[in-house]
Amino acid sequence: MFDDFFIRALVAGIGIALVAGPLGCFVVWRRLSYFGDTLSHSALLGVTMAYTFDLNIALSVFLISSVIALILIQLQKKTNLPGDALLGLLAHSSLAVGLVVIGFLTFIRFDIMGLLFGDILAVTTNDIFVVWGGGAVILIILKLIWKPLFASTVNYELAEAEGLNPDRSKAIFTILLAAVIAISIKMVGLLLITGMLIIPAAMARNMSDSPQKMVIYSVIGGLLSVILGLFSSLEFNTSSGPSIIVASLILFILSLLNIKQSIKLKN
Amino acid sequence: MNSDNNILVKLNNAGFRQNNKWLVEDVSLQVEKGKIVTLIGPNGSGKSTTAKIALGIYKNIEGSIEKNTNKIGYVPQKISIDWTLPLRVKDFMVLTENINDDQINEALLLTGVMHLKNKNLGNLSGGEFQRVLLSRAISKKPELLVLDEPVQGVDYTGEIALYALIKKISDTLNCGILLISHDLHTVMTATDHVVCLNGHVCCSGSPTDVAKNSEYKTLFGEQASQILSVYEHKHDHEHSDEGRIKKN
Numbered sequence: 128m129f130d131d132f133f134i135r136a137l138v139a140g141i142g143i144a145l146v147a148g149p150l151g152c153f154v155v156w157r158r159l160s161y162f163g164d165t166l167s168h169s170a171l172l173g174v175t176m177a178y179t180f181d182l183n184i185a186l187s188v189f190l191i192s193s194v195i196a197l198i199l200i201q202l203q204k205k206t207n208l209p210g211d212a213l214l215g216l217l218a219h220s221s222l223a224v225g226l227v228v229i230g231f232l233t234f235i236r237f238d239i240m241g242l243l244f245g246d247i248l249a250v251t252t253n254d255i256f257v258v259w260g261g262g263a264v265i266l267i268i269l270k271l272i273w274k275p276l277f278a279s280t281v282n283y284e285l286a287e288a289e290g291l292n293p294d295r296s297k298a299i300f301t302i303l304l305a306a307v308i309a310i311s312i313k314m315v316g317l318l319l320i321t322g323m324l325i326i327p328a329a330m331a332r333n334m335s336d337s338p339q340k341m342v343i344y345s346v347i348g349g350l351l352s353v354i355l356g357l358f359s360s361l362e363f364n365t366s367s368g369p370s371i372i373v374a375s376l377i378l379f380i381l382s383l384l385n386i387k388q389s390i391k392l393k394n
Numbered sequence: 395m396n397s398d399n400n401i402l403v404k405l406n407n408a409g410f411r412q413n414n415k416w417l418v419e420d421v422s423l424q425v426e427k428g429k430i431v432t433l434i435g436p437n438g439s440g441k442s443t444t445a446k447i448a449l450g451i452y453k454n455i456e457g458s459i460e461k462n463t464n465k466i467g468y469v470p471q472k473i474s475i476d477w478t479l480p481l482r483v484k485d486f487m488v489l490t491e492n493i494n495d496d497q498i499n500e501a502l503l504l505t506g507v508m509h510l511k512n513k514n515l516g517n518l519s520g521g522e523f524q525r526v527l528l529s530r531a532i533s534k535k536p537e538l539l540v541l542d543e544p545v546q547g548v549d550y551t552g553e554i555a556l557y558a559l560i561k562k563i564s565d566t567l568n569c570g571i572l573l574i575s576h577d578l579h580t581v582m583t584a585t586d587h588v589v590c591l592n593g594h595v596c597c598s599g600s601p602t603d604v605a606k607n608s609e610y611k612t613l614f615g616e617q618a619s620q621i622l623s624v625y626e627h628k629h630d631h632e633h634s635d636e637g638r639i640k641k642n
Contacts (some may be wrong), residue, residue: 156479278489281475288449288468288540289490335480336514 131300132226133361135255136247138313140353140371142258143323146265150307150344151328152338154321156280158379161211162199163321165218167308169195170317171225174242178235179228185257185309195221232243245316245359245368252354254313261310272296277338316368326375327352333382348378399462400426402538402570407457408447414441417443419456420594423587424569425538431559432573432581436613439575444591445540448572463538467531470526471542471574477516483526484511491534492574501533502526504559506552520547527593532563539563539571553577557584578614 154163173188180187195217202213231238241249270278272295278284279293286293308320315323328341329350334340356371363370402425409419418440423436425431433441444587446452447459449468475481486576502508505525510518518526528544541560545553557580564571574579581588582601590610597607604610 133511156476158478264568274453274490274492281479281481281486281489282473284446284449285453285468285473286490288446288470289466290464291490299550332478332480337480337482337485339485341480 132248132250133357134254136250136262136357137354138366139250139255140314140367141302141350141356142255142262143307143314144327144349144353145346146262146307147311147323147340148327148331149266149269150303150347151324151349152331152342152345153276153280154324155303155328160321160325161218162215165199165214165221166192166196166305166363167312167317167320168384169217169221169225170308170312170320171242172221174229174312174317175225175228175232178232178237178333182384183257183263184313185254188312189306189309192308195303196301198307211385240315240366242312242317243318244366245314245319245371246314246358247307247314247367249313261306265306265310266298269303269327272299274373276300314367315371316366319372320366322372322375323349323352326372327377330375330379333379348375351375351378385392400428401460402427402463403448403572404460405444405448406460406530408444409456410447410452410454410528411522416593418447418591418593420606421447421457421589423589423598425572427537427570428564428607429586430564430571430573430584431589432575432585433589433591434578434581435596438626439591440593441479441591445542445572445574448617449540458590462595463536465534465537467526467534467536467539468575469531469539470543471546475515481515482519483513484525485529486515487530487533489530493533496606497533503582505529505556513537515610519551521552525552525556526547530560532567535567537567537569541571542574543576544573545575545577554580561586577641579623589621 154160169192170188173186177180177184177187197212199213199217203207203210206213208216224370229239238246238249257356275286275291275293275296278291279296283293307324311320311323328345330348331341331344334344352371352375353373357367359365359374360367360370396417404424405421408421410417421440421444423431428500433444435441447455449466450459451463483502487493487501498511499508502511505528506530507522509524510522510526515523515526524545524547528541529538531541536637544560545556548556560573561584563569571598573581582605585601587598588601588604590596590607590613591603592613596609596613597604599607
């Protein structure tokens with residue numbers, strides 16, 4: 128039952144969940160879920176670049192997503208369009224450009240469904256190194272910027288006044304977000320990565336009264352989602368991304384039930 | 395006394411413009427160690443803007459600013475905290491500085507909110523939240539405290555106690571305080587230096603000097619003379635809400 132590919136997928140998935148948990152909390156706290164969507168949609172362009180120029184997929188996705196993030200920051204400064212319109216513009220146009228470019232790449236056989244929704248068969252030993260190596264770097268950097276990033280998430284002016292340089296930590300966090308998308312794209316698929324970030328964090332919010340607890344529950348929720356999702360993906364022959372997200376949705380619903388019960392108990 | 399190494403922050407003809415409108419211009423002031431400088435002035439006179447210039451929150455300013463400290467505690471006038479964040483009072487206390495549990499307790503005791511330590515920040519009343527804000531700002535033993543209406547929403551007795559605390563902090567920590575307040579009476583009794591703003595510095599000096607100033611009287615009308623008299627006689631009574639005198 129445990130073929131090699133499944134073990135590889137499981138190991139990579141656990142790595143992704145460990146990184147997505149804490150970052151997902153910040154995505155929820157800072158209201159960045161649409162920003163995450165934009166970055167992940169632009170990842171398709173990154174994948175086509177990787178195939179065209181024979182680059183590592185994670186590296187290429189990371190570069191393209193970072194560029195899109197920088198373009199977004201510039202557009203926000205220079206236009207009067209509201210933030211959500213700019214996000215939509217970049218998300219859909221980069222997705223469309225990516226799909227058009229794929230159309231031209233007739234010399235390569237493409238698994239579009241795998242790209243959009245993830246494919247556990249596609250995870251190689253090399254990918255495991257990318258996930259765990261990249262993930263470790265992401266977590267170390269996040270740990271280093273935690274204080275200023277968290278303080279500015281609570282209140283920007285307090286962080287700025289007391290000398291924590293919130294703009295710098297915000298820029299670094301944006302790059303970390305692009306990086307986590309890059310390492311999880313093969314497994315979760317680019318349409319569903321934001322779900323991997325925010326659903327476990329949303330579940331954790333229902334159960335926690337402190338930021339530390341929320342991060343821990345979010346990691347646990349992500350781990351359970353990956354394990355349950357991958358087993359059901361194997362069992363029912365479904366795409367890995369949707370299976371993981373459905374598993375996390377079920378956990379989220381359970382966390383809601385848990386709240387209702389505790390309220391009833393209190394009354 | 396006025397030697398330069400005592401100066402914590404100094405504004406030289408500083409001003410800030412937003413959307414082609416001057417929020418405040420040509421402000422010169424300095425805060426020294428152990429001194430309380432108070433900004434007074436009507437709504438929209440640029441008090442908070444001046445504080446934010448001093449803090450470095452506003453960057454593209456006219457004039458210049460010299461800052462000789464990084465140990466700063468700030469109590470903003472308005473604070474919008476997003477309640478998607480689960481945050482207890484004790485988490486909030488260590489927001490910008492890693493202080494230990496004893497230091498947290500000490501600061502919470504000083505402002506009388508020790509019992510709120512494990513409560514969620516979103517469940518506090520306005521006055522309670524204000525006390526926590528002040529507590530957090532002083533807990534890190536700052537060299538410079540910037541307090542923008544620190545006692546808003548605090549009950550009457552609490553208000554007096556907190557102003558006494560602010561005065562005490564200034565003395566014990568030898569820290570400089572930039573205070574914004576509408577409570578002219580308290581201001582006049584606790585402050586070393588008053589700056590009266592109305593889009594620009596309309597007058598400044600010691601509390602008694604400012605109270606006598608004619609521009610100050612124009613700006614604050616009848617209250618100005620009241621404050622002056624309050625400042626010159628000792629209170630032996632309080633006023634009830636209807637304005638009647640209650641003998642102590």
